[in-house]
Amino acid sequence: MTAKHIDAISVIIPARNEAGGIARTVSALLAQGNGQIALEVIVVDDASSDATAAIARDAGARVIESGVGGSPAAARNKGAAMAKGDPLVFLDADCVVTAGWLEALVAAHERGETIVAGAIGLPPGLPASARCDYYCGWYLAHPRRPAGYVPHGPAPHVSVRRDLFLNSSRFEELPFSVATEERLWQAELREKGHKIYFTPAAEVLHYNRPGLAQLLRRSYRWGYGSIESKHLTGSTRYKWMYRYPRLLIVAALPLAFAHTGFILWCWLRAGRLEPLLMSPLVLAARLVYSFGMMRGGLEWLRRRPAIANNSPVRVK
Secondary structure: OOOOOOOEEEEEEEEOOOOOOHHHHHHHHHOOOOOOOEEEEEEEEOOOOOOHHHHHHHHOOEEEEOOOOOOHHHHHHHHHHHOOOEOEEEEOOOEEEOOOHHHHHHHHHHOOOOEEEEEEEOOOOOOHHHHHHHHHHOOOOOOOOOOEEEOOOOOOEEEEOHHHHHOOOOOOOOHHHOOOOOHHHHHHHHHOOOOEEEEEEEEEEEOOOOOHHHHHHHHHHHHHOHHHHHHHHOOOOOHHHHHOHHHHHHOHHHHHHHHHHHHHHHHHHOOOOHHHHOHHHHHHHHHHHHHHHHHHHHHHHHHOOOOOOOOOOOOO
């Protein structure tokens, strides 16, 4: 795609009961303004029961109501439809941008990249459970990973040119798509020849929530939709594995040990030793992920009683 000058960006943040941190997120974004690029920050209040909307508005964000509740995908889609900038940046409410974030995103898009995934970093001072949650989730999106093309850009931090996104299927709003809702529209755009470019220079700090229950719940949720979404879209590094969903379901628990080893290896390559000390907790999270994968895979197969063959469904 021919490079195009960027003069306005919209950042879309779904937020539900984020009163404790939303001001920090919005303020860090607005501090990136350089006077040359208009920066629109849209917080989509997802039926919060606290003061999220008022605090975000006071911090300088444009606040709209999702009208749904409990669906970050629907909130992202509504925010995108009402945004004015190009590209559209999707950011989670518990992420805080770091210095140079705006310049790095703009540079990648102005070189002609249509989808840009930024790095997700570990903020200082998080409790051990929250750090483990970070290590379990972002071992392929950390700031020490080299720049280059990737098969998938995580929903908490990804940027896409406006027209491309609005002409795609957008974030999937089905209940079983939670934590995998971005894979379909990304696969559609890849089918059209667009690539996802990862730039570690565009870094956000992800404030994972503490607590063992939070870690395990998040792991289960990520596993639940993994077989379906990766089988249908191929948006994963090891897409060949997902051509055989029934085999994956049978092998899910043994694969938890291999998955744990892979996560630890990724962090060792990045020069981080702490995940090794947390390896029992990482394994526990991966076992819960595998249970989620098994249940979600079985329920998907029941919804689709006849799978024509073992090849992923091509996105049209």
